[in-house]
Amino acid sequence: KQLELAGAEVVNYQETIREKIVSSIADPNIGFILLVLGALGIYAEFSAPGMVAPGVIGGILALLGLSSLSVLPINWTGAALLLLALACFVLEAKYPAHGILAVGGAVSMILGALLLINGPPDMRIHFATALSVTLPFALITTFLVSLVLRAQRNKVMTGESGLLDEIGVAHSALRPEGTIFVHGEYWNAVSSSIVEAGSPVRVVAVDGLTLRVIPENRPEN
Numbered sequence: 001k002q003l004e005l006a007g008a009e010v011v012n013y014q015e016t017i018r019e020k021i022v023s024s025i026a027d028p029n030i031g032f033i034l035l036v037l038g039a040l041g042i043y044a045e046f047s048a049p050g051m052v053a054p055g056v057i058g059g060i061l062a063l064l065g066l067s068s069l070s071v072l073p074i075n076w077t078g079a080a081l082l083l084l085a086l087a088c089f090v091l092e093a094k095y096p097a098h099g100i101l102a103v104g105g106a107v108s109m110i111l112g113a114l115l116l117i118n119g120p121p122d123m124r125i126h127f128a129t130a131l132s133v134t135l136p137f138a139l140i141t142t143f144l145v146s147l148v149l150r151a152q153r154n155k156v157m158t159g160e161s162g163l164l165d166e167i168g169v170a171h172s173a174l175r176p177e178g179t180i181f182v183h184g185e186y187w188n189a190v191s192s193s194i195v196e197a198g199s200p201v202r203v204v205a206v207d208g209l210t211l212r213v214i215p216e217n218r219p220e221n
Helices: 017-025 028-047 053-070 076-094 100-115 127-153
Strands: 167-170 177-182 185-191 200-207 210-215
Touching: 017 028, 017 053, 028 053, 028 127, 076 100, 076 127, 100 127, 167 185, 177 200, 177 210, 185 200
Parallel strands: 185 210
Antiparallel strands: 167 177, 167 200, 177 185, 200 210
16 A cells, blocks of 8 residues: 655654653553552551551552553463562561571562563563662661561550569558559559558559559569
């Protein structure tokens, strides 16, 4: 066929904003980065509920990353390696193994990123991208998980739970009722036996505004 181009008008094509966004995230390397950043934002929101911004931004980035990778042929072995990496980072923070789990997670994440896309080399995630994303992600994730676990393990120092098992001093004689000084405050208390003023007591229960105590120098029955 012969094209008749005489008098044809040349029109410059301009991409729309939507087309620019889609073309910019179509690169699997960009999609992988967006997905990892989104996962960090969502995890930060779950770690400290109420901040809102990390959760919203993380959700948007994660959806953009999934949108980018969803049109590409996914290798499920690579996806499984990425999930294994996340599990290793969490276990490293919960059960420190001298960095063995963290290193294993980093290696698993790099391999997972490299194997994630089934396609020609131009469509796959580059090694430089996998490495530059994995190392900060491993450090940040392990740090955040360790902070959460440490906060859960710390003893509650406020409210009723903060008074249990605390050592106080009898402000007045407990026969069996009286007052004690504990946790920087004066409380009404009921003792399991007579306690003289100035003697140490241990809080064993909280009953409203009254504490139940036992003499500290005697074992609890």
